[in-house]
Amino acid sequence: MYNGRTLVHERTLNKQLLVVFGKKYSQSSKIMAVEDNDSQVVLTHPSNPETSVTILKYGANVISWKNKGTELLWLSEGAKLDGSKPVRGGIPLVFPVFGKQKNESHPTFPLPQHGFARNSTWEFLGQTTANPPTVQFALSPEQVSSESLQLWGKGKYDFTLILTISLEEEKLTTSIEVENPGAEEFEFNWLFHTYFRVPDITDTLVNNLIDQKCFDQLLAEEYVEKSPVVSFHEEFDRVYKKVDTSKIFQIIEFGKVLVNVERVNLPDAVVWNPWIKKSDGMADFLPKTGYLNMVCVEPGHVSDFVTLKKGEKWSGSQVLTVGGEIKVQTNIY
Numbered sequence: 001m002y003n004g005r006t007l008v009h010e011r012t013l014n015k016q017l018l019v020v021f022g023k024k025y026s027q028s029s030k031i032m033a034v035e036d037n038d039s040q041v042v043l044t045h046p047s048n049p050e051t052s053v054t055i056l057k058y059g060a061n062v063i064s065w066k067n068k069g070t071e072l073l074w075l076s077e078g079a080k081l082d083g084s085k086p087v088r089g090g091i092p093l094v095f096p097v098f099g100k101q102k103n104e105s106h107p108t109f110p111l112p113q114h115g116f117a118r119n120s121t122w123e124f125l126g127q128t129t130a131n132p133p134t135v136q137f138a139l140s141p142e143q144v145s146s147e148s149l150q151l152w153g154k155g156k157y158d159f160t161l162i163l164t165i166s167l168e169e170e171k172l173t174t175s176i177e178v179e180n181p182g183a184e185e186f187e188f189n190w191l192f193h194t195y196f197r198v199p200d201i202t203d204t205l206v207n208n209l210i211d212q213k214c215f216d217q218l219l220a221e222e223y224v225e226k227s228p229v230v231s232f233h234e235e236f237d238r239v240y241k242k243v244d245t246s247k248i249f250q251i252i253e254f255g256k257v258l259v260n261v262e263r264v265n266l267p268d269a270v271v272w273n274p275w276i277k278k279s280d281g282m283a284d285f286l287p288k289t290g291y292l293n294m295v296c297v298e299p300g301h302v303s304d305f306v307t308l309k310k311g312e313k314w315s316g317s318q319v320l321t322v323g324g325e326i327k328v329q330t331n332i333y
């Protein structure tokens with residue numbers, strides 16, 4: 001049987017070590033690489049004060065990633081940052097279910113759309129390295145409301161999620177590790193629901209999805225993507241399934257690569273733009289023309305569940321880099 005007390009003790013110890021380590025660094029470095037205020041953590045790159053990432057403790061949601069002063073993520077002007085609802089923009093975290101589960105017999109069925117990680121306040125564990133500035137956050141049953149826990153297997157599952165965020169000069173890496181310290185095996189989805197900022201969606205392309213199987217959430221149909229590059233002229237909501245992780249998705253505008261999206265152990269990618277009608281129905285989606293300036297490219301494990309038995313761990317990463325050459329990758333069979 002899982003001993004709750006031992007587990008809490010280990011988690012607390014882990015936190016203390018990291019925080020002590022973090023303080024040592026913040027005292028000695030000239031630029032404060034990591035600032036922790038009550039609700040947010042800000043990482044600034046030691047070589048450029050205009051390269052930074054801001055993480056809201058609520059949802060451990062990245063709400064800004066700036067590269068040399070240029071914002072790369074889209075955050076709605078109507079996003080709630082006070083913990084009253086999941087953040088509309090940045091990088092919301094989806095766990096333990098993607099979307100709304102349709103299978104009534106699955107333990108995730110009672111959960112709300114996209115689960116509870118994005119609307120729980122994560123524990124800030126502290127800084128692990130000064131350069132590149134790297135921090136960790138944790139989510140375990142202690143941070144999740146009892147109402148939400150009850151909706152997933154009536155609270156019988158135990159889990160420890162460690163999110164690691166690392167900021168390099170041209171790169172943002174977000175990594176998740178999920179551990180099952182309890183006795184009950186569980187199944188989960190994971191997704192980095194990343195909202196990218198784009199100058200104009202009608203000029204935006206996403207490449208390297210050709211020949212990939214996708215589930216079109218709007219048509220409720222599965223087919224093979226045949227566009228060499230995906231473009232956007234209406235609502236778009238597709239889950240690209242089991243895409244070899246050697247594939248890099250590039251968000252391109254007028255022949256210029258804005259961002260490269262690479263994945264470690266995250267086989268699926270959701271590509272989403274709500275367009276006019278859907279964004280109009282979302283009260284926290286502002287301005288209403290905001291759909292023109294965003295696209296979600298979301299690395300995850302959502303086309304099937306990850307199963308974690310007692311004592312097992314699973315991890316996955318999203319690696320975002322700025323600029324570079326266009327890379328055309330054909331299918332690898």
Ligand SMILES: O=P(O)(O)OC[C@H]1O[C@@H](O)[C@H](O)[C@@H](O)[C@@H]1O
Pocket residue numbers: 113114193217237238270272298
């Ligand atoms: O409004 P939410 O719950 O944040 O979801 C936003 C979108 O998230 C995407 O990942 C889904 O594919 C869409 O179907 C969904 O509309």
